[in-house]
Amino acid sequence: MIKLEQVTKKYGETAAVNGFSLEVNEGEVCVLIGPSGCGKTTTLRMINRLIEPTSGRILVNGRDTGQAKPEQLRRSIGYAIQSVGLFPHLTVAANIATVPELLHWDKSRIARRVEELLTLVGLPPAEYAAKYPNQLSGGEAQRIGVARALAADPPILLMDEPFGAVDPLTRERLQTQFAAIQQELKKTVILVTHDLDEAIRLADRIAIMAAGKLVQYDTPETILSRPANKFVHDFVGTDRALKRLSRINVERFIRPAASVALSASAREAKTAIGGKRSAWVVDEGGQLLGWIDKASLSEATSVRQAVVALDTKDIALMRCATLREALSRMLGQGLKSIPVVDENSRLIGEVTLGDVEAATAEAEE
């Protein structure tokens, strides 16, 4: 869908981007990453011709971008930047409506689209449409920036550190939301970031750049398990194994867990635990309450006496969690297995440390 052929950008004698070639398929998220000054932002801005290449071609759907008028090209490509650049004198709705208005959509269509997009990024239209940018928080502004980029439903989205200017907690939420939106919309996205974790989380393929050149272009798993050279190896860091775990979902590894009702007697509990050392304690509805140790059962007469209560939010995982979170909780709580619950906190099963080790070994192959 997007093809860069030997693209070069020279400023005087120095080449910011040097013979860069890349191909991004439709519906893929390609993340450009690299150290400062590696040319990733320059490359991004050459795709929508905010910067003109010194040599080389860029093809979008087979057509050379150099031939079209820049304005026409840019109206079909969504653009979201780190400092957002919301127009301060226009309302949120007017901001989002910018490209549709440039394309002469009719008013009712624009109004519907604005509502649709605000809902998509999780901001109630009734409340936010009439606000002005100076009334928005950082996270809200970035979301509106993304909504604005998606307004005319462009097939391609260019994003330059779109989640950079907010605190880590908000950034994580924005990333999750973006991943969900991308699942739904399946845009072709080129995203520039300097945050490797963000790249690993969001990318279908990562393009690592250094000094204007492409160093490795692969899926995150491949980059983590088979770095092409020393540079990538160092860039990715020594905790590659951990990073890899953030790409693996726990769903695959859920195994049935021994559980016993709160109202059960000590003898029933002993039967349920069987050969293991502990079991999870649930209530009538199957909701996770805590765990019980085999050893403590010998003194107690009922489960209620010996149960150790748990803060489900802190310990239990949701289905969509990654193995990295599982490992993090295991280490944090000193447990060898972590319960997995559904939206209603009902116990589904558990994931064990052994599973994590197995997954790591699997990825090494």
Place this chain on the structure above:
Amino acid sequence: MMIRQWVTTNSVAVTGSFIGLCSLPFGWLTLKTSRLAAGTSLRLWDAYGWSVAAAIIILWLICLALSLAERNRWRSIATGIAANVVLILTFIFAGLNANRLAATGSEFARVSLSAGVWVTIAAVYVLLFAARQSLHNDRVWQNVISWIGLAAVVTLLLTGGLNSLSVVQEFIGRESRFQQEMIKHVLLFGGSVIAGTIIGIPLGIWAARNRRAEKPIFYFANITQTIPSLALFGLLIAPLSALSFAFPALREFGIRGVGAAPALIALIIYSLLPIVRNTFVGLRQLDPAVIDAGLGMGMSRPQVFRRLEIPLAAPLVLEGVRTASVQAVGLTAVAALIGAGGLGWFVFQGLGQAAPDLIILGAIPIIILALVVDAVMRKIVRLSTPKGLATGT
């Protein structure tokens, strides 16, 4: 920040009230036997009578008391109203007593306003300034206290209530001339500001866009601003005279060495700096991310200019025009000296004839004109500020 804590609206109001009280020892009306004679000065109680004098003193004391108390919406309104009442009383009784005194003297006797009245006006201005500031959230009352006093005095003037005052006598003798010069004054300052805007805004845009153009443009604008106005008027006489001799056709258009031409040119040059500078800053202070986003989304350069740069820079540019306008009203007064006419003509006539009333006849309208122009331009700036941008005044 320390200064901020010291100089509050209250302290300005206290100062105003204090100045008001200082007006008391001065003479308020001067009775002269003829236009140019020295005259005897009358104190407030002699000029207006004790009851009015007492009323004025009490009002000033009320203002002082209110100003010393804690700042509060109703206190500000009360202070504003009290100040307006003082102003209105001052002028009503100036008129009435001038009538009385003029009747006692000869046909050539003149009654003129004296220091006490001027100090009163100054005090009222300071007090109203303070009251206005603390009422910035309440547009209705703010406008009432700003204009009611002036409106009353103007009404009084127009209905002949002040006819016995020497200033008005001078005016009555020169009504048509006054109108002529007023029109010339407005045309001069208005024309120069409009021309300055037409030339200055493009220059400002050029300087903002082009780093190489920036230096010479500001060099020129800054240098011209430092030349004293009279000197610039004088400097233009020689070249314009030479031009009008070389091309007699120009004289048909009224372009000569003296008169409106050099005045207009100099006034245009003076308007340039505020307008060019504010246009430049207005464009440069725009968040570059906004422009980048606009271009990146597919706006053409003219569209970026129309939809983003103009609405966002407009308030600042119009502030520049406001500065230039108020400046021009004042500078035009000097233009009279080189034959351009305008209200300054009366000022210089008065200086030449040692007739203070003529000077006042020229000076007061200029001041009022400047205040009106300032108020109108402020309103325009406020109207041009898009919602969603932080508002200033």
